[in-house]
Amino acid sequence: MQTTTFDVIVVGSGASGGWAAKRLSEAGIKVALLEAGKPHGDADFNEHVAAYNLTYRDRASEWIRRTRPRQRDCYACREWNYKWFANDLEEPYTTPDGKPFSWQGRLRVVGGRTNVWARQSYRFSDQDLHGKSFDGHGDDWPIAYKDVAPYYDIVEDYVGISGQAENVPELPDGHFHPAMPMSCAETQLRTRVKSKLGYTVTIGRSANITRPINGRRACHYCGPCEHGCITHSYFNAAFTTVADALRSGNTTLITNAMVYRVLTDRSTHKATGVMYIDRVTREVREVRARAVLLCAQALESTRILLNSAEGGLANSSGVLGHYLMDHTWVAGGASGEFPDAPAPKPSLGAPRRPNGLYTIRMKNTINGPREKNYVRGFGFQGGGSTSFRMDAPGYGQAFKKGVLDPLTSVNLVGFGEVLARFDNFVEIDPKVVDKFGIPVLRITMTWGENEKAMIPDMAVTATRMLEAAGARNIQPFTVLDRIPGYGIHEMGTARMGRDSKTSVLNGFLQTHDISNLYVLDASSFVSSGCQNPTLTIMALAVRGCDHLMEEMKRGNV
């Protein structure tokens, strides 16, 4: 067995792992960055390849499902990029009968999920971090907004978030690149909803830069960021944080490294390294270091901990694997048409905005009334478009003429907070292993009563907003039986807290039990907010790295 020694091991090269490698290696620390997937870069991107140059023009979903039946559920897994995703047959997971969970977005390339993420980047507020103090449910995070704010600044300045300040306490403002423009219909929605309902509809805060930074060029509005970006205009760890880490000369990137377990020294109660299996050669290898940082994605990091010791490593609390959260997504909302709003004719030759609208949480607000049926809240994503009418009636030339008749509409789709509950959890399935011989996760998750009460209000609220904006043909929708996982925002399962008896990590994402073992991804989240989690994941990862470096200086690690 080959063994190599570094200062710090970082497992995973996505949002948190990329930042960890960059932060540490630029400070002079020798980092081993382990990635379960393949090397990946500009040569793999194909965002400018027209559909008609693909074998199946992205229209053969069943063909992709032959190897990726679950990954294909993800809107971003397409013929252009499906090979970046894990093969579900080779890397399965299980669920109990009657409790399906869709674990999507499992990337197997450098940069991880940041290759295909939706790029929406929102800060959490104190109301999100201290929800229990606000409404009595769940637990507060052991940190406050003021603790994270400086790290949000660092991350935003580097990542580049286009957006607009709104001065709404439920969604703290940040450091923004110039906002992308709204269409007339969207502007009409924003203006009238604000004046009639008081809600704030803003342009999405998106990790697409609108001015050049760090050698990256401003967005050129081709549209499909999930296929890659040769101008590096969206944030992808592969060509930003990971590239910087490698440029420092202090990071060694080890690809195709499927980490099985964290290695420990029983006498010192310290982590000593990790054991991994080479995806290609199947050789079993070890890497040793002073500290281990798990950044493998919330469920993958917890899987590693559960596979590292009987009952799970760093699990004296017994809560490892528990309090799994997602967001309710595409569960409630509405769409409406704006036939009178000025709009250019639709064209496939026109620029495409890789971003939508965001409606800031408007229910159970800090100073507003409380809902009787549910706690917490939701935001709306979606946006406006002027599109072709592919459902035009008839046939022949009349149909083709009907296709060109523009349809301007706005969609509002709720993204709702999911409460942390002990009985939503992951565990190791003792009967199933992946193709590398590593035991897989068994995921148990259902929506609770709070989610079921909130979803219908998404449809009602979206309808009221569209009515206020003057939309026509408003179509509300509610889907109460949506499978958990479609939010693709897995959070929790190794939550942070002040009390080592009820949490796995402290406020710096250091495990209570093992001082040189950190978990820097969304598994640390205590509650989910209703905002997309990646910006917070990155800010907390940088904060955790700074803490680690202080601990190393003090000799504690």
Next chain:
Amino acid sequence: MSNPLKIIPAAPDSESGVSRRAALQTLFAGVGAGLALPGAAEAQHPIHQHLANPGAIEQAQQRAAAAAYTPEFLDAHQSKTLEVLAEAIVPGSTAARVAPFIDQLLAVESADNQRAFLGSLGAFDMAAITKHARPWVALTAAEQDELLREASTADAKSPFRSHFQNVKDWIAGAYYSSEPGMRELGWTGNTFFQELPGCTHPGGHED
């Protein structure tokens, strides 16, 4: 050059790897010269490498070389019926090779979707035989048009309307994802835009 990935005919000695590489290099040079990039500084832009994707080029060449297409899934009668229907429902489908592409898709579809498509295609023959005692492809254009009008305006829940809609969705999807179809919707091959237009009206469209 209007087509950023224009297909060049295979050289007579295209079995030779050297000839193939030479042909691809020629093609890439043409692609690079024809791109609508925003400025001279873009000459070294990675798009040149990006479009030099041997896999994509190879696939396109294979498709172009398959002018005499042999259906993978449909039989000869079904294939001809689909071709005739496609041209009537979305004019231009024959030139856009809609029927061969749908056949290619059906070959990798689920059994349920394959069954549903064949049922819908068969419904047109059934209607033709019921009314004219001839299969669809043997009807005159006027007879086909009369039945298409009937199918497209029947009650939304009627079987014939459902079959029409199913076949139409396949044809429209295939047509508008083809190069002629995409260009009809405005596709130019230009994927670099320096500005994104937005609302410029003062007042924000307040009531």
